[in-house]
Amino acid sequence: MRHGRHPPLGIIMLDIAIERPPGDVGHCASWPFDVVFRTVPGATARKIVSGDDADLMDAFVAAGDELRAEGAIGLxxxxxxxxxxxxxLSARMNLPLATSSLLQLPMVERCLPSGRRAGVVTYDAEALTDRHFAGAGADPETPRVGLPPDGSLRAHIEHGCSYDRDGLRRDVQEAVSTLLSDNPGIGAIVFECTNLPPFSEEVSREFGLPVYDIITLGRWFYSGLIQSAYSQSLSMG
Incomplete structure (x- = not known):
């Protein structure tokens, strides 16, 4: 498959049919480069979130191979x-793989002033365990807060309700407020959930903190996969 001037990033998608506005991981306009998608059949949100997904690992690897065949240079x-x-998964893939925005946590924390740390906003706080932080090389004591179980996002993803942007924005804002009030030393926010980047700019502006998400991870990741050539004709300054 032919793409633009640069080869695409491959995105392995869960098997859910939801509205994906710009900013969402599954919307092409969210990315400043070409992307290609492949869905893993049977990979429902609840199955992945609950960790009941061991039987899907072969299918994830197969999706990665299919994306590679489409020209993807990373996943x-x-x-x-x-x-x-x-x-x-990264051990089995034939391309570099960055599974989760949580991979940014160790680097983000090392960039913050003394006494500051990162906090996580997640789809499901009860399901986000030490093994997720260990998989990302992050501190399992990282402060985190979940979106409400009866909130707009879970209703949309797991119960087929219409996408409610205003309701979801309120849920995100309240979650961030709770995170900051319970943890005064928060110096940056990481959105675990790949449906939350549409609100990253608003949250950063409202609370005066940097926000990292799946899009910031993908941009960093891709920047190393496809390097720019520098002109040798420019004079040295």
């Missing part, structure tokens, strides 16, 4: 909970 996924499978 990411559409669920941050796959951080727990980072080591297993």
């Amino acid at each position: 990411t996924t559409s669920c941050g909970f796959l951080a727990s499978r980072q080591g297993e």
